[in-house]
Amino acid sequence: MNNKMPPPGFESETRVIPLDAIVPLKAMRAALKQSHKYAQIAASIHEIGMVECPVVVPNPQKEGTYYLLDGLLRIEIAKELGWTEVECLVATDDEAYTYNKRISRLSAVQEHKMVVRAIEQGAHEDRLARALRLDVSTVRRRFRMLDGICDEVVELLADGPCPKNVFEVLKKMKPMRQIEATELMIGQKNYSSGFVKTILAATPDDQLVLKRAKDGPQDISREQIARLERELSAAQKRTKYIEESYGEDVLELTIAKAYLSKWLKRPSIVQWLEDNQPEYLAEFQEVAEMTSLASSVTSPPGS
The missing domain is CATH 3.90.1530.10 (Conserved hypothetical protein from pyrococcus furiosus pfu- 392566-001, ParB domain)
Incomplete structure (x- = not known):
């Protein structure tokens, strides 16, 4: 051995x-x-x-x-x-x-934990804001982002591409409904704020942290439920399209990416392209540096 x-x-x-x-x-x-x-x-x-x-x-x-x-x-x-x-x-x-293939983008939850750790270790909010090129109020919001979010949801979204404003909507729901909403987002692969707002609109009062005002508009819930149904229908169409074309598209892209990556490792080729065809070089490098083939597969028209 x-x-x-x-x-x-x-x-x-x-x-x-x-x-x-x-x-x-x-x-x-x-x-x-x-x-x-x-x-x-x-x-x-x-x-x-x-x-x-x-x-x-x-x-x-x-x-x-x-x-x-x-x-x-x-x-x-x-x-x-x-x-x-x-x-x-x-x-x-x-x-x-291969550096770019090993890059793991920070999720909102991971970024929150970094901000919390930095502040707990003595970093001032204003210095964090300057380093991150953010307003101090934004740093404070990120520090408090998970207040009111149950642990199960934090775990489910720890590595997910979930926008920060989604957590503000989830906070309006009780823990069990937060989990249901999160599982629906993950199942549909839809983390948009519009999608979670329609889930909120379809949530019964007894599953909300604060009940809706009885004297408020009565047609909002029906309207937003209809939006939820439309988004679910669109998600199903996108899923069907991907199922039909995904394998062939990814195979072709994988072959092209491997071929370009191999040739772009040769400095003489890179130098020639930079001198003679710089626009091609930029495109070739973009393909070779793709970190996710799935996100590069052609989307259906109008999606």
Whole structure:
């Protein structure tokens, strides 16, 4: 039996590397600099510094230079801030780790827990707000987001793509109804606030935290129940469409993604595309960096 340990994928110590010695393997799309994500990362780096080191690999063709494997936005922001060097994690093999495939986006519940932990450990709300590029009132709302939500629902939605405003609607229901509503959202794969509001409208008074005012409009419940029925019908149509086309679409996309990923690992090809066909390079990189094939399959018309 061979007990030999595989070689480490990274050097044990980080290196401080001049920014002009780091060569990106992909072009920065102009629209990306105008995105909320870019502004949020820039605010975080400006406020608390570089938390996560960019990842590079030595350029075997030119000593003292490095190819950038992960952290293009961080490197661009560092340049804008006037930095001349940055601390980097150095990979020993440029194919040892496919970074974007390992990224796990934070759910609303996970983000709430991070905010709570930071405040409990002494972080000030105003500094958190600056680092996250949010209003202080928004940070406070995120801190209190799960107040009134039962533990079972928190567990069910811990990793789900559930918008934060959905929790405000769930708070109006008693625990058992919260669980029922959550299971319905998960079953239909519909986490929209409109969907959960229609569930709220169809909830009997005895399952609400506060009963509806008797002198309020009497036709709201019927109207919103009708909306719920329409959304359920649309969800069923989308499910049927996906069942019919999903397998073939994903197979074709998987083959294309694997093919492009293989060729884009070759710096010479990336450099040629950047010099001669930059628009194709951007599209190829977008396909190669997909983290979820399911979300990339063509949706039915009008969905």
